[in-house]
Amino acid sequence: MPEEANASQLDPEVRRDFRALPKMVAEDVGAHVVAVGMLLEQEPEKALEHARYARRKASRSPAAREANGLAAYYVGNWSEALSELRAARRMGGQSHLAIIADCERALGKPQRALELTREDEASRLPQDEAIELRIVGAGARRDLGQSEAAVVSLQIPELDPQRNESWSARLFYAYADNLLAVGRTREAFTWFVHAANADDDEATDAPERLEELVTELGGPEEAERLAARAETDTAVSEVSEGTVDTDLDHGTGDSRGDRRSAGSHDIDLGVWD
Structure with missing residues (x-):
């Protein structure tokens, strides 16, 4: 148990979830749930041990079951x-609909994953979760051999290189990956550029995917040209105020101003020299 893990660090709503337990048990379980959150990213196997312990001690707690589910997913x-x-979810905890759908897909049930994207609850998700669910749905369509439909399903207003939200890099990356799957290599390259530019946390391997496509595009010179064009597309609304370009496939999106964060970055094209 990490020394700093303490049930007092839990959200009040989660702590209320343990009210039915004896006080000492509630404190113990809460500390293990906190440990799950602390270890999940760096040491998921250890996080899972803590989560399973909490689940054994509080099997009727949505928070304990949720912690176990997330750790197992990781x-x-x-x-x-x-x-x-x-x-x-049945007990009233968070839905984690995108993760549930992703599990269905990983277990070889893409049709079930798609069905989850059509549930009423899907329309009420916060934006970040709704986009994650859409990405999973696109992957399920590819599993079913519906690659063109997967591309179309990601052509949403949020697919805008001017934006740099928490989900932007993953959305751009998923769109690029699906474009590549249908043979639209040049467009895929452009969107991998957008993904790399939006990926301040380096959560994707977009730069590596770009390098892999250089030869297929005809060499470094053409790759440089396309990358420069992508950068121009990203900044286009700064000089075309009030003009809307709906050609999503070429990365222009709509002109809603430059919303990239100050921490966004350009791609180092030197690796192709």
């Missing part, structure tokens, strides 16, 4: 993750 235990997150 280590790739799809069946366990699906079972626990479904249970938490």
